[in-house]
Amino acid sequence: MKITSIIGGGVLSAVLAACSSNLFFPIPSANSDNIRAHVEYLASDALAGRQTGSAGYREAADYVADQFRRLGLESITGDDYFQQVPFRRATWGEHTATFQLHGREGDIRFDAGQDFFAAPPITDEDTAVSAGLVFVGYGIEAPEYGVDDYAGLDLQGKIAVVLDGRPRQLPTEVGAHYASGRTKRETAARHGAVGYIVLNTPAREARRPFARSAAHINDPQFDWLRADGVPGNAIRGFHPGVVLDMPAAKQLFIGAPRSLDTVFTEMENHLVPKGFPLPYSATLSSGAEHEQIASANVVGLLPGADPRLRDEYVVFSAHLDHIGMDRPAGGDGGNHDLINNGAQDNAAGIAVMLEVARLFVESGRAPRRSILFVAVTGEEEGLLGSDYFAQHPPVPPKSLVANINLDMPMLLYPFRDVIAFGAEHSSLGETAAHAAARAGLKLSPDPMPEQVIFVRSDHYSFVRRGVPSIYLISGREAIDSNIDGTEAQVNFLKTRYHSPGDEADSQVNYVAAQQFAEVNYVIAREVTDGDRAPRWNRGDFFGDLYRQQ
Numbered sequence: 001m002k003i004t005s006i007i008g009g010g011v012l013s014a015v016l017a018a019c020s021s022n023l024f025f026p027i028p029s030a031n032s033d034n035i036r037a038h039v040e041y042l043a044s045d046a047l048a049g050r051q052t053g054s055a056g057y058r059e060a061a062d063y064v065a066d067q068f069r070r071l072g073l074e075s076i077t078g079d080d081y082f083q084q085v086p087f088r089r090a091t092w093g094e095h096t097a098t099f100q101l102h103g104r105e106g107d108i109r110f111d112a113g114q115d116f117f118a119a120p121p122i123t124d125e126d127t128a129v130s131a132g133l134v135f136v137g138y139g140i141e142a143p144e145y146g147v148d149d150y151a152g153l154d155l156q157g158k159i160a161v162v163l164d165g166r167p168r169q170l171p172t173e174v175g176a177h178y179a180s181g182r183t184k185r186e187t188a189a190r191h192g193a194v195g196y197i198v199l200n201t202p203a204r205e206a207r208r209p210f211a212r213s214a215a216h217i218n219d220p221q222f223d224w225l226r227a228d229g230v231p232g233n234a235i236r237g238f239h240p241g242v243v244l245d246m247p248a249a250k251q252l253f254i255g256a257p258r259s260l261d262t263v264f265t266e267m268e269n270h271l272v273p274k275g276f277p278l279p280y281s282a283t284l285s286s287g288a289e290h291e292q293i294a295s296a297n298v299v300g301l302l303p304g305a306d307p308r309l310r311d312e313y314v315v316f317s318a319h320l321d322h323i324g325m326d327r328p329a330g331g332d333g334g335n336h337d338l339i340n341n342g343a344q345d346n347a348a349g350i351a352v353m354l355e356v357a358r359l360f361v362e363s364g365r366a367p368r369r370s371i372l373f374v375a376v377t378g379e380e381e382g383l384l385g386s387d388y389f390a391q392h393p394p395v396p397p398k399s400l401v402a403n404i405n406l407d408m409p410m411l412l413y414p415f416r417d418v419i420a421f422g423a424e425h426s427s428l429g430e431t432a433a434h435a436a437a438r439a440g441l442k443l444s445p446d447p448m449p450e451q452v453i454f455v456r457s458d459h460y461s462f463v464r465r466g467v468p469s470i471y472l473i474s475g476r477e478a479i480d481s482n483i484d485g486t487e488a489q490v491n492f493l494k495t496r497y498h499s500p501g502d503e504a505d506s507q508v509n510y511v512a513a514q515q516f517a518e519v520n521y522v523i524a525r526e527v528t529d530g531d532r533a534p535r536w537n538r539g540d541f542f543g544d545l546y547r548q549q
Contacts, residue, residue, distance in 0.1 A: 025525060027439065028359045030517035032510035038067075038351035039513075042320075043343035043504040050342060051324030052222060052378045052385075053087060053293040060320050064298045064375045067354050071361050073300030073373065076394045082296040085377055085388045086225040090120040092218060095287030099242055101251065102130075102281045108251060115248035117214040120288035121240055122223045122231050128285035129195040129239040133252060133278040135161045135263075140178045141187050145170055147178075153275050156192035159239075159282055161252060163263070164204045167272045174541050176452035182233065189238045195284055196241030199249045202264055210245045222381040224388045225292070232387065239284050255279045295321070297385050298375040299394060302360055304528065306368035313399050314528050315372045315467075316356065317386060317458050318349035318406040319379030323498055337500040344492070344502055348513065349406035350375055355517040356524060367528035369401070379407070379458055386458035390465045401533040402428060403469035404524055405459035408497075410474045411512040412488045417444040417475030418519055421453045425540045426468035428527070435522035439515070444475045447486070466546045468534040472520060474512055 041047075041063060047056035065081040077083045097118035101108040110116050121127045137149040139162035147167055166179035177183060181198075188196055200210050223231035230236075244252075246260070253260040256278050263273045298320065304310030322342030341347075357373050360366075372395070378384030393400060418436050420443060423429030433443040446453070454460065459469035476485035496502045527534060536543025 025365070025529075027518055027522055028363060030355050030359065030514045030521070032514045034358065035348075035351045035355050035513040035517065036510050038354055039343055039347045039508055040504045042347035042350060043341040043502075045339050045341065049324040049340040050320065050322040052321045052381055053089065053295040054324060056324075057295060057321055057377065061296050061298050061375070061377075064320060064350065064354070068298065068300035068357070068373065071300070071357055073302055073357065073361070075299075076301040076372070077299050081298050081300060083299050083389065083392075083394065084294045084296050085385055087222050087293050087295055087378070087384070088122055088225055088231055089291045089293055090122045090221040090288040091291075092120050092287075093289035095120070095126075095289070097242065097286040098284070099244075100283045102283065103279065110244070110248050113214050113217050116242040116244045117217045118242040118286055119219070119221045119240065121286050122221050122288070123234045123236065123240070125290055126287045127239055128283065129159065130281065130283040131157055131159045131194055132281045133161050133197070134158045134275065135253075135256070135278055136188070136275040137273040138163050138166055138179070139184045139188060140166060140170075142170065142174075142178050145174070147272055149272070149275055150187070150191050153191075153277075155188065158193055159195035159197060159284070160188040160191075160193040161197045161199065161278060162188070163199050163267070163273065164201050164243075168270050169272070171541075172449045173452055173454050176455045177542075177545075180455065185235060185238065185241075189235045194237065195239035197282070197284075198241065198243045199260070200243060200245045201267065202246075203267070205246070210243075213243065221288075222378060222384055224378070224384050232384075232391070240286075242284060252278055252280060295377040295385070297377055297389050299389075300357065300373045302357065302367065302371040302373065304368050304370040305366035309368045310370050311399055312369045312401045312533060313372050313395050314367075314369055314524065315374055315400055315403045315462065316353055316524055317374045317376055317403060318353045319346050319377070319385065319458055320350055320375040321377050321380055321385070322346070323380050326500065340498065340500055341503045343504040343508055344410060345408040345497065346379070346406070347504065348409050348411050348508060352406055352409060352513065352517045352520060356521045359517070359521045360524070367525065369528040371524065371528060376458055383458055383461050386461035390461040390467070397465065400462065400465070400467050402527050403459050403462035403467050404520065404527065405457060405469060405471040406520065407457040407471060408473065409516050410489055410492065411509050411516060412474070412492060412507065413483045413485065413509050414479040414511045414515060415441070415474045415485065416477040416479055417442045418516075419444055419446060419473050419475050421446060421457075421471045421473075422459065422463070422469055424537070425454075425542055426470075426534055426536045428468050428470045428534050431526050431530075431534070432470060432472070432523055435526055436519055438522050439519040441475075441515070441519055444477070447476055463542055464546055468536055468543075472516075472523070474516060
């Protein structure tokens with residue numbers, strides 16, 4: 001379903017559905033003072049940026065659990081609202097990553113941080129692989145879209161050399177799925193590869209310069225652990241690989257059927273580069289120090305009142321973690337603010353979730369379906385807390401019928417519209433359009449499809465388990481005609497996002513917070529009280545790929 005149809009004829013069908021379910025309930029007023037208090041506490045310096053597993057995160061989790069308790073939500077985890085997520089944290093310690101290229105004329109050793117970057121390995125403390133190289137183009141296997149980069153190539157026991165990105169012929173969000181590191185690694189391993197090298201490209205360099213990414217080479221890596229102690233996203237026997245910058249990458253193609261410059265030209269001309277064996281082998285090695293930590297998801301249950309529907313659960317989620325503190329720069333004398341407070345990202349999302357929970361509790365009218373309010377950990381580390389929760393829910397997995405997610409809602413100014421990422425994939429799009437209209441707003445299409453937000457926040461963990469999901473932010477049409485909403489959002493992303501500037505100061509607009517809480521309440525109420533659970537649209541790629549069996 002297209003966004004345009006959601007805003008037009010889709011509203012009519014949603015209204016008719018609402019009529020049949022008696023969903024014309026009063027919209028309660030959200031309390032902006034409550035939201036302000038939550039944001040100011042969660043984004044305070046005392047919590048030091050709420051990094052996963054930190055003392056500041058634990059304080060934030062205690063705060064949310066206490067709010068759930070005050071609201072009268074039930075604990076369903078058996079641990080006083082906490083679902084403890086076991087994590088492995090990997091750091092370099094005394095180890096490093098190495099990359100050597102072997103050819104007939106000798107070996108070339110590349111420099112970590114200059115020619116390539118890697119992350120501390122999460123599966124094994126020491127890992128190494130030496131094998132021949134095979135260029136596999138984008139490394140995408142999507143024959144239904146005319147892309148099969150592995151056709152005719154033998155990857156058994158080889159290292160896959162993969163271009164960053166995706167061909168333009170793939171639809172944006174479908175392409176984002178196939179272009180994700182997770183999907184590409186899984187595809188390479190399925191074809192027998194034992195390692196993985198990603199090539200920087202001109203498009204990637206323009207979007208995020210190699211030097212900027214390489215500056216994070218010392219960041220720790222996280223993954224949640226299964227009961228057997230194996231990381232949840234591990235691919236056993238597969239070296240996690242490196243990202244190789246363009247000047248160094250060109251050396252892999254010397255003497256090959258085509259140069260890397262020729263491959264880049266093909267990409268610019270919208271051609272899908274074909275793969276071929278490279279005339280080299282390589283040795284990749286890395287090591288890490290592992291530490292096991294725990295960091296909790298916080299879960300509160302509001303039971304449903306309908307005997308027929310109360311065993312169906314709507315998950316209302318927001319991530320509680322942020323990125324902690326910056327490292328001090330040499331010679332700064334400690335004069336710079338190093339705390340990434342995460343007011344918009346995502347103290348504001350948690351605050352709105354808490355206010356929506358209050359509105360439900362104090363409405364005097366229990367929802368028909370049950371609601372799980374979930375503050376998840378590890379979003380900034382790769383959607384890990386939500387991934388763990390979606391795979392280990394405290395209720396039967398097939399009883400999860402929808403996810404409504406809040407992440408960095410962009411509460412910058414009072415607004416006339418909202419954006420629902422994922423609206424076109426399921427009936428939640430019609431619900432969001434109708435809810436927005438009831439709240440005096442409109443639903444606008446995604447203004448930044450190139451960012452593929454649909455696959456980049458916690459709702460996608462639920463999508464991957466077959467659960468219809470949406471994620472809302474405020475739109476770009478400001479009530480005040482003197483405010484350019486697009487400029488305001490872009491300016492936030494450029495100057496405050498993931499920086500100490502995202503503070504609980506005047507940038508957080510609490511009129512917008514009240515609006516946002518109310519429209520999310522309406523969406524959640526319509527989902528919980530509707531006669532029919534949300535459903536994937538017929539023929540939707542994600543619905544067909546992940547639909548619950």
